[in-house]
Amino acid sequence: MRRILVLEDEFFLLDSMTRYLRGMADVRVYGYSTLKAACQGLRDHPPDLVFSDIRLPDGSGLGLIKEMQQLGTAAPLVFISAYSADHRHAIPNSGNITVLEKPVSLKKLRDLAEQKLRRPDESGEFQFDLSDYLQIAAMGRHSVRISCGDYGAIVILEGQPWHAEDTAGQGTPAFNRIVANWETHKQEVPVICSQQDVGTAGPQTLIGTLDGLLLDALRAFDEAGRDAETPAEPALADAGDFDRCYECGVEAMLDRDYVVAHKAFAAAAKMQPNNGLVRANLERLGVLIEQQAG
Numbered sequence: 001m002r003r004i005l006v007l008e009d010e011f012f013l014l015d016s017m018t019r020y021l022r023g024m025a026d027v028r029v030y031g032y033s034t035l036k037a038a039c040q041g042l043r044d045h046p047p048d049l050v051f052s053d054i055r056l057p058d059g060s061g062l063g064l065i066k067e068m069q070q071l072g073t074a075a076p077l078v079f080i081s082a083y084s085a086d087h088r089h090a091i092p093n094s095g096n097i098t099v100l101e102k103p104v105s106l107k108k109l110r111d112l113a114e115q116k117l118r119r120p121d122e123s124g125e126f127q128f129d130l131s132d133y134l135q136i137a138a139m140g141r142h143s144v145r146i147s148c149g150d151y152g153a154i155v156i157l158e159g160q161p162w163h164a165e166d167t168a169g170q171g172t173p174a175f176n177r178i179v180a181n182w183e184t185h186k187q188e189v190p191v192i193c194s195q196q197d198v199g200t201a202g203p204q205t206l207i208g209t210l211d212g213l214l215l216d217a218l219r220a221f222d223e224a225g226r227d228a229e230t231p232a233e234p235a236l237a238d239a240g241d242f243d244r245c246y247e248c249g250v251e252a253m254l255d256r257d258y259v260v261a262h263k264a265f266a267a268a269a270k271m272q273p274n275n276g277l278v279r280a281n282l283e284r285l286g287v288l289i290e291q292q293a294g
Protein backbone atom coordinates (compact mmCIF):
# COMPACT_ATOMS: atom_id res chain seq x y z
CA MET A 1 0.00 0.00 0.00
CA ARG A 2 1.50 3.33 -1.11
CA ARG A 3 0.91 6.49 0.96
CA ILE A 4 0.20 9.99 -0.34
CA LEU A 5 0.33 13.08 1.89
CA VAL A 6 -1.70 16.12 0.78
CA LEU A 7 -1.22 19.53 2.42
CA GLU A 8 -3.80 22.15 1.35
CA ASP A 9 -5.45 24.81 3.51
CA GLU A 10 -8.56 25.31 1.32
CA PHE A 11 -10.90 22.71 2.74
CA PHE A 12 -13.03 22.12 -0.34
CA LEU A 13 -9.89 21.62 -2.44
CA LEU A 14 -8.27 19.36 0.16
CA ASP A 15 -11.44 17.27 0.29
CA SER A 16 -11.61 17.00 -3.50
CA MET A 17 -7.93 16.12 -3.91
CA THR A 18 -7.95 13.42 -1.25
CA ARG A 19 -11.27 12.04 -2.47
CA TYR A 20 -10.03 11.79 -6.06
CA LEU A 21 -6.65 10.28 -5.16
CA ARG A 22 -8.33 7.65 -3.00
CA GLY A 23 -9.85 6.30 -6.21
CA MET A 24 -6.42 4.92 -7.11
CA ALA A 25 -5.66 1.27 -6.45
CA ASP A 26 -3.48 0.31 -3.46
CA VAL A 27 -3.17 3.89 -2.23
CA ARG A 28 -3.86 5.43 1.16
CA VAL A 29 -4.23 9.21 1.26
CA TYR A 30 -3.68 11.47 4.29
CA GLY A 31 -4.91 15.07 4.09
CA TYR A 32 -3.75 17.99 6.27
CA SER A 33 -4.63 21.68 6.30
CA THR A 34 -1.71 23.04 8.36
CA LEU A 35 2.07 22.72 8.13
CA LYS A 36 2.29 21.53 11.74
CA ALA A 37 -0.17 18.69 11.16
CA ALA A 38 1.55 17.68 7.93
CA CYS A 39 4.96 17.53 9.62
CA GLN A 40 3.47 15.21 12.23
CA GLY A 41 1.90 13.20 9.41
CA LEU A 42 5.36 12.72 7.88
CA ARG A 43 6.38 10.95 11.09
CA ASP A 44 3.18 9.01 11.69
CA HIS A 45 2.59 7.87 8.10
CA PRO A 46 5.84 8.15 6.06
CA PRO A 47 4.62 8.95 2.55
CA ASP A 48 5.69 7.72 -0.87
CA LEU A 49 4.50 10.99 -2.45
CA VAL A 50 3.71 14.48 -1.16
CA PHE A 51 1.46 17.17 -2.67
CA SER A 52 1.66 20.55 -0.94
CA ASP A 53 0.47 24.12 -1.22
CA ILE A 54 3.07 26.78 -0.39
CA ARG A 55 1.23 29.60 1.41
CA LEU A 56 -0.37 28.15 4.54
CA PRO A 57 -1.98 29.66 7.64
CA ASP A 58 0.89 28.58 9.91
CA GLY A 59 3.89 28.93 7.61
CA SER A 60 5.25 27.89 4.23
CA GLY A 61 4.92 24.51 2.61
CA LEU A 62 8.62 24.85 1.78
CA GLY A 63 9.19 23.86 5.39
CA LEU A 64 8.40 20.31 4.33
CA ILE A 65 11.70 20.17 2.44
CA LYS A 66 13.79 20.57 5.61
CA GLU A 67 11.48 18.30 7.59
CA MET A 68 11.70 15.54 4.99
CA GLN A 69 15.50 15.89 4.85
CA GLN A 70 15.75 15.54 8.63
CA LEU A 71 13.53 12.45 8.56
CA GLY A 72 15.41 10.94 5.63
CA THR A 73 12.23 10.85 3.54
CA ALA A 74 13.07 10.62 -0.16
CA ALA A 75 9.48 10.76 -1.44
CA PRO A 76 8.79 12.95 -4.51
CA LEU A 77 7.49 16.36 -3.47
CA VAL A 78 5.04 18.29 -5.67
CA PHE A 79 4.26 21.92 -4.84
CA ILE A 80 0.98 23.26 -6.24
CA SER A 81 0.43 26.96 -5.70
CA ALA A 82 -0.94 30.07 -7.35
CA TYR A 83 2.17 31.86 -6.04
CA SER A 84 4.86 29.36 -7.03
CA ALA A 85 6.68 31.94 -9.17
CA ASP A 86 7.28 34.03 -6.04
CA HIS A 87 8.98 31.13 -4.29
CA ARG A 88 10.98 29.39 -7.03
CA HIS A 89 14.21 31.04 -5.86
CA ALA A 90 13.84 29.25 -2.52
CA ILE A 91 13.05 25.82 -3.99
CA PRO A 92 16.10 23.56 -4.49
CA ASN A 93 16.83 22.48 -8.03
CA SER A 94 16.09 18.79 -7.64
CA GLY A 95 14.62 16.13 -9.88
CA ASN A 96 12.67 15.00 -6.82
CA ILE A 97 10.78 18.32 -6.52
CA THR A 98 8.09 19.41 -8.99
CA VAL A 99 6.43 22.83 -9.02
CA LEU A 100 3.01 23.36 -10.61
CA GLU A 101 0.87 26.46 -10.95
CA LYS A 102 -2.73 26.40 -9.74
CA PRO A 103 -5.18 25.46 -10.99
CA VAL A 104 -4.32 21.80 -11.61
CA SER A 105 -7.12 19.54 -12.81
CA LEU A 106 -7.98 16.49 -10.72
CA LYS A 107 -7.22 14.24 -13.67
CA LYS A 108 -3.77 15.73 -14.06
CA LEU A 109 -3.26 15.36 -10.30
CA ARG A 110 -4.01 11.64 -10.42
CA ASP A 111 -1.99 11.11 -13.62
CA LEU A 112 0.97 12.75 -11.90
CA ALA A 113 0.47 10.63 -8.79
CA GLU A 114 0.45 7.46 -10.87
CA GLN A 115 3.62 8.58 -12.62
CA LYS A 116 5.43 9.48 -9.40
CA LEU A 117 4.39 6.25 -7.66
CA ARG A 118 5.38 4.05 -10.58
CA ARG A 119 7.63 1.28 -9.35
CA PRO A 120 11.04 0.43 -10.79
CA ASP A 121 11.09 -1.45 -14.07
CA GLU A 122 12.03 -5.11 -14.36
CA SER A 123 15.75 -4.35 -14.37
CA GLY A 124 15.38 -2.94 -10.87
CA GLU A 125 16.57 0.50 -11.94
CA PHE A 126 14.64 3.73 -12.22
CA GLN A 127 14.48 5.39 -15.60
CA PHE A 128 16.01 8.86 -15.79
CA ASP A 129 13.85 11.68 -17.06
CA LEU A 130 15.07 13.96 -19.83
CA SER A 131 15.55 16.72 -17.24
CA ASP A 132 17.73 14.36 -15.16
CA TYR A 133 20.08 13.78 -18.10
CA LEU A 134 20.25 17.51 -18.81
CA GLN A 135 20.91 18.50 -15.21
CA ILE A 136 23.52 15.80 -14.68
CA ALA A 137 25.33 17.01 -17.80
CA ALA A 138 25.14 20.61 -16.60
CA MET A 139 26.34 19.87 -13.06
CA GLY A 140 29.22 17.72 -14.32
CA ARG A 141 30.16 20.23 -17.04
CA HIS A 142 29.94 17.44 -19.60
CA SER A 143 29.72 17.80 -23.36
CA VAL A 144 26.94 15.49 -24.52
CA ARG A 145 24.25 15.05 -27.14
CA ILE A 146 20.94 13.89 -25.66
CA SER A 147 18.62 12.36 -28.22
CA CYS A 148 14.91 11.73 -27.52
CA GLY A 149 13.89 9.08 -30.02
CA ASP A 150 12.81 10.71 -33.26
CA TYR A 151 11.71 13.90 -31.52
CA GLY A 152 15.07 15.66 -31.70
CA ALA A 153 18.27 16.23 -29.76
CA ILE A 154 19.74 18.68 -27.27
CA VAL A 155 23.46 19.44 -27.05
CA ILE A 156 25.10 20.43 -23.78
CA LEU A 157 28.61 21.83 -24.21
CA GLU A 158 30.86 21.88 -21.15
CA GLY A 159 27.81 22.04 -18.94
CA GLN A 160 26.07 24.85 -20.86
CA PRO A 161 22.96 24.51 -23.06
CA TRP A 162 24.28 24.90 -26.60
CA HIS A 163 21.98 23.62 -29.31
CA ALA A 164 18.59 21.96 -29.86
CA GLU A 165 17.15 20.64 -33.09
CA ASP A 166 14.13 18.70 -34.27
CA THR A 167 12.37 18.13 -37.58
CA ALA A 168 10.64 21.53 -37.34
CA GLY A 169 13.65 23.70 -36.58
CA GLN A 170 16.26 24.51 -33.99
CA GLY A 171 17.02 26.72 -31.00
CA THR A 172 14.67 27.46 -28.14
CA PRO A 173 11.46 26.53 -30.03
CA ALA A 174 12.97 23.12 -30.81
CA PHE A 175 14.05 22.75 -27.15
CA ASN A 176 10.47 23.47 -26.04
CA ARG A 177 9.01 20.99 -28.53
CA ILE A 178 11.45 18.26 -27.47
CA VAL A 179 10.55 18.77 -23.81
CA ALA A 180 6.82 18.80 -24.63
CA ASN A 181 7.07 15.61 -26.70
CA TRP A 182 9.05 13.91 -23.94
CA GLU A 183 6.50 14.90 -21.29
CA THR A 184 3.69 13.59 -23.51
CA HIS A 185 5.29 10.33 -24.62
CA LYS A 186 7.96 9.66 -21.98
CA GLN A 187 6.98 6.02 -21.53
CA GLU A 188 7.57 5.34 -25.22
CA VAL A 189 10.57 7.55 -26.04
CA PRO A 190 14.10 6.26 -25.39
CA VAL A 191 16.69 8.81 -24.27
CA ILE A 192 20.22 8.24 -25.56
CA CYS A 193 23.09 10.24 -24.12
CA SER A 194 26.34 10.25 -26.15
CA GLN A 195 29.57 12.19 -25.91
CA GLN A 196 29.71 15.38 -27.96
CA ASP A 197 32.97 16.55 -29.48
CA VAL A 198 33.40 20.25 -28.78
CA GLY A 199 34.89 20.89 -32.21
CA THR A 200 31.88 19.49 -34.06
CA ALA A 201 29.13 21.02 -31.91
CA GLY A 202 28.25 23.66 -34.50
CA PRO A 203 26.85 27.14 -33.80
CA GLN A 204 25.12 27.97 -30.51
CA THR A 205 21.33 28.22 -30.83
CA LEU A 206 20.31 28.16 -27.14
CA ILE A 207 20.65 31.29 -25.03
CA GLY A 208 20.17 31.26 -21.26
CA THR A 209 20.65 28.92 -18.34
CA LEU A 210 19.51 25.31 -18.43
CA ASP A 211 17.24 25.87 -15.42
CA GLY A 212 15.61 28.84 -17.13
CA LEU A 213 15.13 27.00 -20.42
CA LEU A 214 13.64 23.96 -18.67
CA LEU A 215 11.38 26.10 -16.51
CA ASP A 216 10.05 28.03 -19.51
CA ALA A 217 9.55 24.84 -21.55
CA LEU A 218 7.68 23.05 -18.76
CA ARG A 219 5.55 26.12 -18.05
CA ALA A 220 4.62 26.36 -21.74
CA PHE A 221 3.79 22.64 -21.75
CA ASP A 222 1.57 22.99 -18.65
CA GLU A 223 -0.22 26.02 -20.08
CA ALA A 224 -0.80 24.26 -23.42
CA GLY A 225 -2.25 21.26 -21.59
CA ARG A 226 -4.47 23.50 -19.50
CA ASP A 227 -5.74 25.34 -22.58
CA ALA A 228 -6.45 22.02 -24.29
CA GLU A 229 -8.61 20.87 -21.40
CA THR A 230 -12.11 21.94 -22.44
CA PRO A 231 -14.31 19.62 -20.42
CA ALA A 232 -17.82 19.36 -21.78
CA GLU A 233 -20.63 20.11 -19.38
CA PRO A 234 -22.19 16.75 -18.41
CA ALA A 235 -25.91 16.05 -18.23
CA LEU A 236 -25.84 16.72 -14.53
CA ALA A 237 -29.51 16.26 -13.82
CA ASP A 238 -29.37 12.73 -15.20
CA ALA A 239 -25.96 11.82 -13.86
CA GLY A 240 -27.17 10.14 -10.66
CA ASP A 241 -23.56 10.00 -9.48
CA PHE A 242 -22.69 12.22 -6.53
CA ASP A 243 -18.92 11.87 -6.90
CA ARG A 244 -19.08 12.70 -10.62
CA CYS A 245 -21.13 15.83 -10.01
CA TYR A 246 -18.94 16.88 -7.11
CA GLU A 247 -15.73 16.45 -9.09
CA CYS A 248 -17.25 18.32 -12.04
CA GLY A 249 -18.07 21.17 -9.67
CA VAL A 250 -14.53 21.30 -8.33
CA GLU A 251 -13.03 21.19 -11.83
CA ALA A 252 -15.28 24.06 -12.92
CA MET A 253 -14.39 26.10 -9.83
CA LEU A 254 -10.69 25.61 -10.57
CA ASP A 255 -11.35 26.84 -14.12
CA ARG A 256 -13.36 29.77 -12.67
CA ASP A 257 -16.44 28.66 -14.59
CA TYR A 258 -18.73 29.41 -11.66
CA VAL A 259 -22.02 28.89 -13.52
CA VAL A 260 -21.12 25.33 -14.50
CA ALA A 261 -19.77 24.72 -11.00
CA HIS A 262 -23.05 25.89 -9.47
CA LYS A 263 -25.04 23.53 -11.72
CA ALA A 264 -22.78 20.63 -10.75
CA PHE A 265 -23.05 21.26 -7.01
CA ALA A 266 -26.80 21.83 -7.33
CA ALA A 267 -27.10 18.38 -8.91
CA ALA A 268 -24.95 16.93 -6.12
CA ALA A 269 -27.19 18.63 -3.55
CA LYS A 270 -30.23 16.84 -4.97
CA MET A 271 -28.55 13.53 -4.24
CA GLN A 272 -27.18 14.52 -0.82
CA PRO A 273 -29.26 17.47 0.42
CA ASN A 274 -27.69 17.41 3.90
CA ASN A 275 -24.08 17.53 2.71
CA GLY A 276 -22.64 20.61 4.44
CA LEU A 277 -19.69 20.97 2.10
CA VAL A 278 -21.93 21.01 -0.98
CA ARG A 279 -24.19 23.64 0.61
CA ALA A 280 -21.18 25.77 1.54
CA ASN A 281 -19.84 25.61 -2.01
CA LEU A 282 -23.24 26.60 -3.42
CA GLU A 283 -23.34 29.64 -1.14
CA ARG A 284 -19.81 30.60 -2.07
CA LEU A 285 -20.55 30.18 -5.76
CA GLY A 286 -23.63 32.37 -5.49
CA VAL A 287 -21.41 35.19 -4.25
CA LEU A 288 -18.75 34.54 -6.90
CA ILE A 289 -21.31 34.56 -9.72
CA GLU A 290 -22.69 37.90 -8.50
CA GLN A 291 -19.17 39.36 -8.31
CA GLN A 292 -18.34 38.05 -11.78
CA ALA A 293 -21.54 39.54 -13.22
CA GLY A 294 -20.87 42.87 -11.56
